[in-house]
């Protein structure tokens with residue numbers, strides 16, 4: 001598509017000289033995503049600094065039916081932030097002000113472009129805690145987090161991004177500003193409009209600020225790495241820990257032996273926390289903001305699990321450095337898979353109690369399709385979200401393997417449906433799963449989604465070709 005020069009000139013004028021670039025070198029990093037899977041193109045990168053500038057941009061785009069793609073930190077994994085067809089690119093990165101932190105109201109108001117790690121720091125500086133935590137938190141923005149309804153490692157205890165939002169400020173497709181920046185805990189005055197924009201991947205409006213919920217800052221952490229007999233033993237352990245701590249388990253991550261082997265082989269300064277190998281591991285963290293005998297409780301549960309054979313061995317971090325080292329293993333799983341050739345990944349969720357049966361059935365089904373395929377499932381078992389990944393068979397041909405992506409994904413996703421699950425637990429649909437979702441959502445559900453899109457963006461200017 002070509003955007004006319006007069007329209008480009010109006011957009012540039014709306015943000016002033018510092019608010020845009022046409023320099024291909026400056027634009028280049030915005031056009032390719034983290035996995036180098038998608039490559040886009042754009043004639044213009046807009047870099048507004050205020051909500052008013054975003055409003056002026058969208059008013060022009062709407063009037064002239066000019067498509068525009070919002071982008072935060074460009075860490076999305078489904079291609080939602082990439083302008084594939086020469087759309088204007090709208091970076092929210094310069095909307096980077098933390099407007100307010102209120103430790104009494106336990107809330108924060110931050111511009112959409114504030115990087116997640118800065119939100120966490122600002123909460124911590126105020127003696128509070130913002131629990132959203134992802135391996136991409138050093139680059140991902142809060143606007144991107146909300147637009148993808150990001151998950152991460154603390155969903156089990158605190159919920160995904162959706163649960164952490166009290167209000168939003170959104171610029172609608174026609175440029176009007178919808179100010180929903182309230183910090184109320186209770187507000188039943190009609191439809192909860194803010195939730196429409198959370199997880200909408202920039203297709204219904206542009207989020208320019210968010211009112212976030214803060215929590216008491218945990219002062220005690222017990223972090224354990226355990227060799228578990230199988231995923232069913234892991235789920236049983238989760239319930240024991242939740243019951244014994246009154247629901248204080250904040251993270252419960254499953255790691256396969258294959259995944260750990262990849263990390264140990266390719267990521268510098270990593271060592272196996274336990275001497276004897278095991279087919280499965282769990283990294284779990286229990287945290288409390290008050291003084292509780294957490295260590296005793298966790299150690300007692302582990303001792304009883306070792307006694308009944310569901311846990312083979314375990315280590316509880318005895319220092320902050322050891323805790324970080326254990327988390328480093330978990331956070332390096334994605335990265336380490338890159339060194340093992342091509343991979344086919346799925347971001348799925350199933351009910352927690354069915355996760356063990358799903359893992360067994362899914363691994364068997366895919367192994368039947370591609371003998372020698374290397375399963376590397378890992379992730380947030382505590383909330384049923386498994387990154388159900390596979391690496392090319394050892395010595396196998398990468399291209400031939402990737403050519404089977406759809407076949408393998410259909411097999412996995414059909415099984416996910418049979419287990420009552422979701423084919424996108426936390427990364428969204430973007431372009432990657434836009435067609436795939438049609439196999440799994442009912443026509444009625446898709447109709448309602450399309451109707452919402454049409455109502456809020458009748459000219460289809462906002463991130464066209466994504467989600468619906």
Ligand SMILES: Cc1cc2nc3c(=O)[nH]c(=O)nc-3n(C[C@H](O)[C@H](O)[C@H](O)COP(=O)(O)OP(=O)(O)OC[C@H]3O[C@@H](n4cnc5c(N)ncnc54)[C@H](O)[C@@H]3O)c2cc1C
Nearest residue numbers: 072073074075076080141143144145147150151152202207
């Ligand atoms: C190493 C790594 C680890 C990751 N781990 C996790 C994880 O554990 N859990 C998880 O959920 N995700 C994870 N992700 C995915 C990614 O980090 C999240 O989706 C994140 O929320 C995206 O934020 P972003 O600012 O980078 O958004 P972008 O990638 O820039 O955009 C993502 C989507 O949101 C839209 N968008 C961005 N900003 C706005 C806005 N202000 N208004 C409207 N629409 C907007 C874009 O158009 C696009 O559709 C990971 C990614 C990487 C690279």
